[in-house]
Amino acid sequence: MTKEEILHLGTLSRMRLSDAEAEKLKGEIDSILDYIGQVNELVDDGHLEKKVGLVHNVFRDDEVTNEPGSYSGALTAAFPEREGNYLKVKKILNPDS
Amino acid sequence: MTISELRKKFLSGEYTPKEAVADAKSVIAEKDKNIHAYLDVFDDAEKMAEEATSRYQEGGENIPPLCGVPLAIKNNILIEGKRATAASKILDNYVATYDATVIKRLRDAGAIFVGSTNLDEFAMGSSTENSAYGPTKNPIDPSRVPGGSSGGSAAAVAMGSVPAALGTDTGGSIRQPASYCGLVGLKPTYGAVSRYGLMAMGSSLDQAGTLTNSVEDAETLFKVISGRDPHDMTTIGPDTYGAVATKETYTFGVPRAFLGQGVDADVMERFEAHLDQLRADGHKIVDIELPLFEAGLAAYYIVMPAEVSSNLARYDGIRYGVRKEGENLLETYLNSRADGFGAEAKRRxxxxxxxxxxxxxxxxxxxxxxxxxxxxxxxxxxFTQVDLVVTPTAPTPAFKLGEKSDPLAMYREDIFTVPVNLTGVPAISLPMGEVDREGISLPTGVQYIAPHGGEARLFDIGRKIYDAKRYNNG
Incomplete structure (x- = not known):
């Protein structure tokens, strides 16, 4: 794993990493990958199928289960930035680019 | 102090919920400056205690089973109107907008929440050192960790502020702190307890459970919090898995090869003494092979981070939590998550x-x-050959704060607990006797693992051995 790869993973996961952080993480992630690589020896490629036991999809009817608006006040109150009942965020489309 | 003792005293009128909450608060005021088990202490507990006290004074039948019992709640479980930080800076200002199902059920049963407890950030760690608000110390020896990630909950019980606390367990986060603090820690069958209102870490592994001073209390709380929930479609009912019978004596399986992995010599001695005592009480001990369990930790450190990276994607400073503005939306994400997450969260x-x-x-x-x-x-x-699998809960007693700086060394503390989450079975950690470290007696834990849906068996054997103090004095 290179420092550049670590920084790239940081971008993919939407986390800015400092050079020092990336440098430290490089060694740590390498040793963890080395350790978890042992699963490769225990399961060969021909046996990737898995049974998921009793876990299966459970569906319910598509019904509203709470009073409309009962949580709206609390949820909008949590907005980091708001204008009236609108959540305010940075522009996504930049006309200059 | 246990819930059942409190209940008796509340019913007889010799002690009241008001006094219990006042006593909990004074223990917190006296000890928590040094221990730091709590992130927030709730000021509405007194009002709830007054209502509970009146309820007992009115008397009559049907006083809810936990009426007036003070509890502490790990801060990754939502309580409406209370801060829910998961010990992360990114949720420093986040106030829960609803009760988790476990909270609703405890509330309906009359419990009083006195405070929220510290944890490793988003429940990721084995020492509670990864909290953005600073570590929790072990009440038995404050130079040592209480375990993690439910270290605040374990310390809150161990320091005597509350008789019980809720934790969550993704790879050992209830059982390992129970072991380090000398408590009973229950990790139920996956699906036995609703995850609605728990902050997800590894969704296929997470379970809420209990830290208590007795097996009976673990059972009392489990009965309240478990059961199907329409808000969590992975919850199971009593018939999902076949009945797991209780017996007079049990056959225990010991995965000998697995136990060769770096267990402290005196912890192993305690474990052997525990097995001897089981034999003396008529139980049968047999050696078993679980070769794949030895690779469990490696599989866990693939499955869990994969689920973590997906589950923590939602914390981006946009709709709630702490936002660090940047030039544009992408920069805002990058800044908020860079500032908001600690080192272990970033690593995973x-x-x-x-x-x-x-x-x-x-x-x-x-x-x-x-x-x-x-x-x-x-x-x-x-499980076709044995009734229960038995291991030490953790390979060591509580270690020193700052002792395990290498992530892999920290991860190894969970070697015996993670296979339980990977397979979804229930397990309980019980005190196994003490070992000496620098002149201080530190508790150790024994882990009993039952088949899916086998909580009743864990409670049964737990009661049999826990009440017999000879198992703990070793």
């Missing part, structure tokens, strides 16, 4: 992103899930 998010990335998915995640499936088969086969 990156690792998860890596093992799920195209090209590596099959080699890591695919194989780990396949291994997990084989582990389940392996364990089910063992």
């Amino acid at each position: 998010i990156l690792l998860g992103t890596y093992v799920l990335s195209s090209g590596y998915f099959d080699a890591y995640y695919g194989k780990a899930e396949a291994l997990r499936s084989k582990m389940r088969d392996e364990l089910n086969a063992v």
Whole structure:
């Protein structure tokens, strides 16, 4: 794993990493990958199928289960930035680019 | 102090919920400056205590089972109107907008919440050192960790502020702190307790459970919090798995080869003494093979970070939590998450992103899930020969704060607990006697693992041995 790869993973996961952080993480992630690589020896490629036991999809009817608006006040109150009942965020489309 | 003792005193009128909450608060005021078990202490507990006290004074039948019992709640479980930080800076200002199902059920049963407890950030750690608000100390020896990630909950009980606390367990986060603090820690069968209102870490592994001073209390709380929940479609009912019978005496399986992995010599001595005592009481001890369990930790550090990287994607400073503005939306994400997450969260998010990335998915995640499936088969086969599997809960007693700076060394503390989450079975950690470290007696824990849906068996054997103090004095 290179420092550049670590920084790239940081971008993919939407986390800015400092050079020092990336440098430290490089060694740590390498040793963890080395350790978890042992699963490769225990399961060969021909046996990737898995049974998921009793876990299966459970569906319910598509019904509203709470009073409309009962949580709206609390949820909008949590907005980091708001204008009236609108959540305010940075522009996504930049006309200059 | 246990819940059942409190209940008796409340019913007889010799002690009241008002006094219990006042006593809890004074223990917190006296001890928590040094221990730091709590993140927030709730000021509405007194009002709830007054109502509960009146309820007992009115008397009559049907006083709810936990009426007036003060509890502490791990701060990754939502309580409406209370801060829910998961010990992360990114949620420093977040106030829960609803009650988790476990909270609603405890509330309906009359419990009083006195405060929220510290944890490793988003429940990721084995020492509670990864909290953005600073570590919790072990009340038995404050130079040592209480374990983690439910270290605040364990310390809150161990320091005597509350008789019980809720924790969550993704890879050992209830059982390992129970072991380090001399408590009973229950990790229920996956699906036994609703995850609605728990902040997800590893969704296929997470379970809420209890830290208590007795097996009876663990059972009392489990009965209240467990059961199907329409808000969590993975919850199971009593018939999902077949009945797991209780017996007079049990056959215990000991995975000998697995136990060769770095257990402290005196912890192993305690464990052997525990097995001897079980034999003396008429139980049967047999050696079993669980070869894949030895690789459990490796599979866990693939599956869990993969789920972490997905689950923690929602914390981006946009709709709630702490936002650090940047030039544009992408910069805002990058800044908020860089500032908001601590080192362990970042490490696991990156690792998860890596093992799920195209090209590596099959080699890591695919194989780990396949291994997990084989582990389940392996364990089910063992349960045709034995009633329970027994291991030490952790390979060591509580270690010193700052002692384990290498992530892998920290991860190894969970070697005996993670296979339980990977396979979804229930397990309980019970005090196994003490070992000496620098002149201080530190508790150790024994872990009993039952088949899916086998909580009743854990409570049964737990009661049999826990009440017999000879198991603990070793």
